[in-house]
Ligand SMILES: *[C@@H]1O[C@H](CO)[C@@H](O)[C@H](O)[C@H]1NC(C)=O
């Protein structure tokens with residue numbers, strides 16, 4: 165039986181939506197009954213989300229408690245980290261980060277490029293790095309992408325209702341849902357690579373990562389089988405699931421002129437994982453700590469909507485603000501993929517250490533794979 169308990173009633177939002185159900189005021193805060201020695205007690209299936217009808221579409225609000233700000237990172241435990249140590253066999257450490265100035269210019273034209281300056285002092289040098297955290301390899305934190313309807317700020321809802329847009333931008337802001345939570349959690353464990361691009365190439369199937377094609381989860385299951393993994397059981401709770409779309413390879417091979425004009429193409433499109441309820445259910449049931457890819461946004465870009473109970477939602481909305489599950493984007497997966505194929509092994513130990521910035525929205529992940 166699925167147990168829930170109602171613990172609090174008062175919240176401070178009075179908002180309405182242009183479509184879908186109105187945001188109730190007050191929200192009803194409902195949490196799952198579990199304890200730290202049995203973290204999957206009363207675990208809801210995808211169909212049982214959300215825990216209360218007043219919560220946004222398929223949100224996992226309350227699943228880790230009413231004040232939780234870690235979301236899917238709660239799947240990482242001492243046991244998952246210790247179990248992942250067996251992945252370290254060859255002593256090969258691989259950075260998964262692009263140069264912070266790649267892609268250059270940034271793929272979205274409103275984002276300014278890296279600014280890197282030097283400061284000569286007497287007897288030593290400093291340098292100063294200024295970045296928009298969305299321009300290169302990036303970890304999307306829980307302040308990045310709220311639920312919204314037609315991008316209208318009056319409909320924004322963040323994970324577990326722990327922060328509002330106004331609070332993020334307030335001069336004396338609160339730090340709720342800031343990236344400092346991920347920085348202090350300590351993110352490590354087992355990574356699993358699904359090399360979709362390699363699978364497509366093995367079948368002589370052509371694809372263009374600068375198109376709006378989508379990767380279905382059925383295809384991802386086929387990729388797992390092609391790699392010799394059991395598609396029913398190739399992930400464990402706490403894993404970091406990484407999809408190689410081939411974007412990084414295709415982008416790196418573009419002539420300089422095409423890289424320079426990439427942000428300014430009419431109707432820029434990027435191939436990604438399909439935005440659908442099928443994808444959401446497939447990911448939720450795996451209890452992943454994180455998902456990642458070598459493309460702009462994990463899912464197909466521009467983000468589109470999966471229509472769920474009459475409301476359109478992107479994977480970004482449900483992952484980040486529904487489940488507190490961060491997305492790691494524009495990963496450099498080339499050397500990892502080559503190494504995995506040569507070892508015929510597609511799991512690895514990984515670490516991520518985001519910048520410890522109070523109230524931060526996103527960060528370079530400083531991601532590393534160790535095999
Ligand atoms: C927590 O869960 C464990 C394992 O199911 C159980 O033995 C223990 O009694 C629970 N503790 C509390 C305080 O409910």
Ligand SMILES: *[C@@H]1O[C@H](CO)[C@@H](O)[C@H](O)[C@H]1NC(C)=O
Nearest residue numbers: 180181182314316317318319
């Ligand atoms: C946003 O929603 C509010 C409340 O429904 C509405 O008054 C406003 O016109 C909307 N803004 C835009 C830009 O659509």
Ligand SMILES: *[C@@H]1O[C@H](CO)[C@@H](O)[C@H](O)[C@H]1NC(C)=O
Nearest residue numbers: 363364365366367368369370
């Ligand atoms: C792919 O093309 C290569 C070279 O033409 C060929 O040797 C191989 O059999 C093809 N593979 C498939 C699955 O069609």
Ligand SMILES: *[C@@H]1O[C@H](CO)[C@@H](O)[C@H](O)[C@H]1NC(C)=O
Nearest residue numbers: 392393394395396397398399
């Ligand atoms: C794949 O995993 C499932 C679930 O653990 C298991 O029932 C099945 O026997 C496995 N298949 C193979 C071929 O090992």
